Amino acid sequence: MSAPSMTLYYNAASPFARKVLILLHETGQTGRVSLKPVNVTPVNPHTDLCHENPAGKIPALCLADNNVIHDSRVILDYLDRQHVGNPLIPNEGSARWRRLTLASLADAVLDAAVLIRYETFLRPEEKRWTEWLDNQHEKIARSLAYFEAEAVTELSSHFDIASISLASALGYLDFRQPNLGWRSSYPRLANWYYEVSQRPSMLETQPPA
Ligand code: BEZ
Numbered sequence: 001m002s003a004p005s006m007t008l009y010y011n012a013a014s015p016f017a018r019k020v021l022i023l024l025h026e027t028g029q030t031g032r033v034s035l036k037p038v039n040v041t042p043v044n045p046h047t048d049l050c051h052e053n054p055a056g057k058i059p060a061l062c063l064a065d066n067n068v069i070h071d072s073r074v075i076l077d078y079l080d081r082q083h084v085g086n087p088l089i090p091n092e093g094s095a096r097w098r099r100l101t102l103a104s105l106a107d108a109v110l111d112a113a114v115l116i117r118y119e120t121f122l123r124p125e126e127k128r129w130t131e132w133l134d135n136q137h138e139k140i141a142r143s144l145a146y147f148e149a150e151a152v153t154e155l156s157s158h159f160d161i162a163s164i165s166l167a168s169a170l171g172y173l174d175f176r177q178p179n180l181g182w183r184s185s186y187p188r189l190a191n192w193y194y195e196v197s198q199r200p201s202m203l204e205t206q207p208p209a
Pocket of ligand 1: 011013014015040114117176
């Protein structure tokens with residue numbers, strides 16, 4: 001096998017980076033990317049990463065020609081065009097917009113969950129904003145209720161951009177909010193997640209213990 005031609009700046013705890021890793025596994029492209037772990041938070045920027053991505057955020061993908069692609073959605077779109085299997089982002093038609101919209105809602109869960117992590121882990125306790133935190137939790141609850149009521153059957157049809165994004169989001173909730181108890185409120189989602197969690201791409205990319 002030839003040497004990897006791309007480098008992914010990532011962190012094993014990042015659910016956004018996990019989406020990229022899952023797609024690499026699902027599309028047989030893991031050998032094309034070398035992984036560069038970085039520790040980065042909003043108050044602890046990483047010098048090399050900031051050079052590649054001025055926003056200082058992971059994931060960022062450095063291509064063979066030294067161009068850099070960043071934001072997990074853009075990276076997923078790029079990598080999905082680099083393999084010959086069925087696309088994980090539908091090319092056209094209503095399926096494209098529906099699946100991208102579900103992926104976007106899953107990303108909103110991720111955004112809220114990561115912001116909660118920053119607020120409860122990084123921000124000094126005396127400065128925490130309870131009302132703001134409550135609203136992030138409510139955003140997660142509304143979104144999961146939508147997936148439970150409106151989207152589980154669709155999600156079960158195939159494992160694609162929407163499924164990858166939601167599976168990463170639920171995995172991150174289990175990782176950072178293990179006492180949330182979302183499974184009892186959303187049992188259909190819990191069954192779906194149990195099934196997809198057995199996929200090699202999910203098992204190989206689990207957040208650190
Ligand atoms: C985390 O440790 O929860 C985390 C790490 C990187 C990006 C986002 C979240």
